[in-house]
Amino acid sequence: MAVDMAIPAVRTPDVCFEALPAAFSEGFGSAVHYVDDLPGYEGLRMAYLDQGPADGPVFLCLHGEPSWSFLYRKMAPVFLEAGGRVVAPDFFGFGRSDKPTDDATYTFDFHRGALVALLDRLALPPFTLVCQDWGGVLGLTLPADRPQAIARLLVMNTALATGDVPPTKGFEAWRAYVASQPDFDVGGLMRRAIPNLSDEDRAAYDAPFPDPSYKAGVRTFPAIVPTSPDMPGAAMAREALMFWRDVWDGPTFMAVGAQDPVLGPEAMAALRKVIRRCPEPWIIDEAGHFVQEHGASVARAALDAWS
DSSP states (O other): OEEOSSSOEEOOOGGGGTTSOHHHHTTGGGOEEEEOOOTTOTTOOEEEEEESOTTSOEEEEEOOTTOOGGGGTTTHHHHHHTTOEEEEEOOTTSTTSOEESOGGGOOHHHHHHHHHHHHHHHTOOSEEEEEOTHHHHHHTTGGGTOTTSEEEEEEESOOOOOSOSOOOHHHHHHHHHHHTOTTOOHHHHHHHHSTTOOHHHHHHHHTTOSSGGGOHHHHHGGGGSOOSTTSTTHHHHHHHHHHHHHTOOSOEEEEEETTOSSSSHHHHHHHHHTSTTOOOOEEETTOOSOGGGGHHHHHHHHHHHHO
């Protein structure tokens, strides 16, 4: 449904989320909060999940393309059982957050600015950054202007997008494919990427996008990945790289889905080289791009490594 605001946007009707898997909608997924007055984004409503003790160690879980906080349904319970507080926002254009309808609205700075505005609003203590795909493309840049924000890092198939390395053929094919699909089949992609995905879970990934007018964010994410040094976001990523390479001293756990054709073992090996003291990655041979679908074992392995 259309929403009256300065930035034209649509808001996914609540009815679209009524059939979410019960384990999610009655558990972690019920801990949904909304904020609609972030500075610079007034009127746009951002959704985020926030569950666990207010004084518990914070796990900030950032999703990517074309998913939403539902992606963390298997990891969050493990963090909560360990006494943590889990915060998982839906970026604008995704999940239960509002979705600007003009593709041009979506830029690197638009997304990162919204994430920073939310973090400033929540005033989180130093947190464990849990990131994959665009969750890392954005989240890994946070130290560029917030060097004290991150206490631990759990990083999965993603990149620090400095634009200094030419994109792979796999990424170029992915970007071209999405650009050619104005009514991008989100659930179909998730099913292809996650062969054992249930029909119920596929429907949950489709739920935020009842028609093409809701998919501007989905269509745009691949096009705005900084793949050359002069693209927006690349300079900030290079600044953050110096932090990860030269300053970072916190615990890191890297999990890699070996079947990912775009951000698989080779890409993650390159990222590991620029994360100071990053241990050997945990390779999940049967996992693809969406490592969170194996999330319970990943979360437990990270907590065990840090104990």
